[in-house]
Amino acid sequence: MAPDIGFLSLFFASIFTSNILLSNFLGMCSFISVSKDFNSSNGLGLAVTFVMTITTAINWLVYHYLLVPFGLDYLRYIVFIIVIAAIVQISEMVIERMSTNLYMSLGIFLPLITVNCAIMGVALFMQIRNYNFLQSVVFGLGSGLGWWLAIILLASIRKKVDNSPVPGPLKGPGITLITIGFMAMAFMGFSGMLAVQ
């Protein structure tokens, strides 16, 4: 059944020690391609956090109230991805209505969230680890915030790295990966304090 873990520790663990990006490597594609620019990183981080929290909640409800009772849990991949695509579409419409500025600044990144594996990954982790509803929401929110923190940190570091002399073949993705590696080591430093499994 649901693991016995406090909300607060789950929250901080999913931001720091079990950061969805640095320890589970999810959402790397957009992480590497977007982090060139601080403002779009910030916008994408916000959007990911928002979508992640909502989709995790809805996916939990769908999984436990629709799929499990009817014995359809092998369909979860399809169902999860459809829920995610639908939520992204809806939030696109809502954001366009409420704030044109935010909508313009997010641009292409909003629809791309559908194929961001971090969102799908959180949904699958919450199902594999048997979180209950509240734990799943906290886990989704924490993972989103962790992803956001990681991308704005990387965007700030890359600004400096871009002006540094880097060996030719290592330029671009190579040096970015090494930077992320160091960030992952720094985040690992927190791991003695909290752990979620």
Added chain:
Amino acid sequence: MAQKTFKSIAKENLWNNNPVFVQILGICSTLAVTNRLLNTLIMTLGVTFATGLSSLTVSLLKNFIPRKVRMIVQTLIISFYVIIIDIVLRAYVPEVSRALGPYVGLIITNCIIMGRTEAFAQSNSPLLSLWDGVTSSLGYMYILLMIAFVRELLGFGTIFGFQVLPANFVNWTIMVMPPSAFFMLAIFMWIFKGYMFKKEVKK
């Protein structure tokens, strides 16, 4: 581009336009599953299966799919194959399936598959698309296997679970932890790109 042949596609996907090094696609799973060779092999076989057949299916159906909903149809086709992989893995190699955890499901969001169906299978004949899907995942496979080889050798002292390094070898625990995945990929990228650079200069 000139006439696409089986040979030119293979060369493009395995080397010139390698999905991992050049296009930076499918990085998530590259990093996550490479701490044991066995897991890596099974994961990449799954990706090859899914990419090849999804490309084939999309290419066969391309005239029947309305353009507006093509993304969702592609996703559904990919999910269909991934579900097959998941069920097969759970039936025959349950311990690997457990070790891979959510990453089998995450083949759906592996950008290589989506990229190939979108960029190639949409506009090419079924057999060429099948070949394109298979070769691009082979390009992905050999890089993952190389990374996994180094990580497993130094991290556990084993290859495919067999002890190869002497018993007094101190395992480099860092090699099986997340950061080393980033470093290994960057180092491989460095070597490969350095080689490509040299070739370009010679030309």
